Amino acid sequence: MTTQLEQAWRLAKERFAATGVDVEQALSQLDRLPVSMHCWQGDDVAGFENPQGQLTGGIQATGNYPGKARNAAELRADLEQALSLIPGPKRLNLHAIYLEAEGHVDRDQIKPEHFKNWVEWAKANRLGLDFNPSCFSHPLSADGFTLAHADDTIRQFWINHCKASRRISAYFGEQLGTPSVMNIWIPDGMKDITVDRFAPRQRLMEALDDIISEKLNPAHHIDAVESKLFGIGAESYTVGSNEFYMGYATSRQTALCLDAGHFHPTEVISDKISSTMLYVPRLLLHVSRPVRWDSDHVVLLDDETQAIASEIIRHNLFDRVHIGLDFFDASINRIAAWVIGTRNMKKALLRALLEPTEKLRQLERDGNYTARLALLEEQKCLPWQAVWEMYCQRHDTPAGSGWLDSVQAYENRVLSQRR
Structure with missing residues (x-):
């Protein structure tokens, strides 16, 4: 020293x-407060299913900074570089499109074996893993609907994908000795005036009920659902609104995901934490930095980041709130983005603990x-x-x-x- x-x-x-x-x-x-880093910062949300695929579902990574990861080995090496520069406990949040398989495996057919390399890597790096089904950037999501789709066959495909994802999440938790939080977010909605807002929400509710019907060990797996105000191509109507998912998480006692970029520009998720914690067993936070909206900028040590951390600490929510990050900035060095954002989240937690x-x-x-x-x-x-x-x-x-x-x-x- x-x-x-x-x-x-x-x-x-x-x-x-x-x-x-x-x-x-x-x-x-x-040292009891891990922050779950998001793998998709490292490759601009392309994944390894079809790295040249076009992003859809309101997702857009902007910038062309050189050196993005092109495969899982490169992504893991980049993550190790970032992890070495961030103090304290960490986790990694994976999307389903980051599978490793020989040949094409469609999303309703993914299995734990397609993520065994991630599990072995997580063991070696003493990390917990979290998971997400990927209900976007796929031919069957091209018209903007997945779990709320009116076509029974298409809707069942996405139900099966989410069911398969839950089993992978439970596999993570079992193998790593720490529960995996699996978050369901879908891009479903409409660009213009919508006449029937009820039926898609009813289909979504029934689809989610089907998905979570298989009982999994809560020591291995935690279900979470995530709302959004609107998306690109779904500006007028989003099926999975805040009211929908607040009601769903409360009535089904799942975790509720609050993403910092998914609300009105003047709304902040820090003010929602104490209210939602009265009704749901757990919260998953996606800490991001919206600039005028859900633009997924790198997290700063700004007032809202500090307010989020303070709410967790002031109310002793250590064991009920899961902290994840969600941004993807391709205009700067992607490893530096991870380090800046994750260190800032941890700094905010420390400042809250020193109050x-x-x-x-x-x-x-x-x-x-x-x-x-x-x-x-x-x-x-x-x-x-x-x-x-x-x-x-x-x-x-x-x-x-x-x-x-x-x-x-x-x-x-x-x-x-x-x-």
């Missing part, structure tokens, strides 16, 4: 102790809103960065921007060789 860091760490502990915060306890708690929450809560109960506001603002100026640097050092990761040198060296050595 350098003398400079040692001094900063000692002073930081003293400053936070004066507010009633035990810094060591905060770091211990941070004297009980003292602030007592001021609120006493009606002393002046002191509450004053302390909240003063808290922003306390030396949390020294605590973060110590946390990084304990996990053998760069504390400051030094990680960028490692990413640049990897780009020169590896990414620049890809064509």
Whole structure:
């Protein structure tokens, strides 16, 4: 430990102790909070089913920064580079299109064996895995409907895909000893005025009921459903709205996924956490950064990211909220995007853990809103960065921007060789 860091760490502990915060306890708690990184940042959501396939379903990755992963081996190598620069516990979130198979396997036929390499890799890297069916970028999703499709055959195909995905998710949980959260998101909706809004939602409800009808061990698998306000090509009507999925998750007691980009531009998911937690057993968060809408920009250490982290910590939701990331920026180095976004989420969690929450809560109960506001603002100026640097050092990761040198060296050595 350098003398400079040692001094900063000692002073930081003293400053936070004066507010009633035990810094060591905060770091211990941070080590209980994994963040699930999303594999699709590394290859612009192409997957390995048909890497040249056109993205559909309102999904669009913009930019052409050189060096994206072209196969699973490259993606895993890129992930390892990113993981080495992020302190503390992590998970990986996989989509179904990231299978590895000899020859074409359609999505209703995917099996655990197509993801065995991911499981062995996760074991070697001490990671949990999460999962998602991929209900987009497929010939049977071309008209904008999947689980809510009026055609029984097409709808059954997607039901079978989701059922197969649940079994893969349960396989992850069984093999890795930590439950896999499987999130269902579909792009279903219409571009223009919709006359019958009821029937597609009824079909979606019945399809979801069919999908989750097989009982799986909750120690291995957790179901989650995700809403969206609208999508490209579904601007006027989205079948899986917030109201639909809030009702579904509440009545079926599944987890509910809140994506930071899936609401009105003035809505924030931090304000929804305390409400939804009254009715659903678990929340899955997709932390992203919408710019004017669901543009999936890299997560910043901004007010909303901090507010999301604070809601989790203030209400002791450690075991009921699963934190995942969801962005895909192809205009910058993709590994750097992972590192920036994941480190920022962890920094926000640390800052929340360093808050004297009980003292602030007592001021609120006493009606002393002046002191509450004053302390909240003063808290922003306390030396949390020294605590973060110590946390990084304990996990053998760069504390400051030094990680960028490692990413640049990897780009020169590896990414620049890809064509």
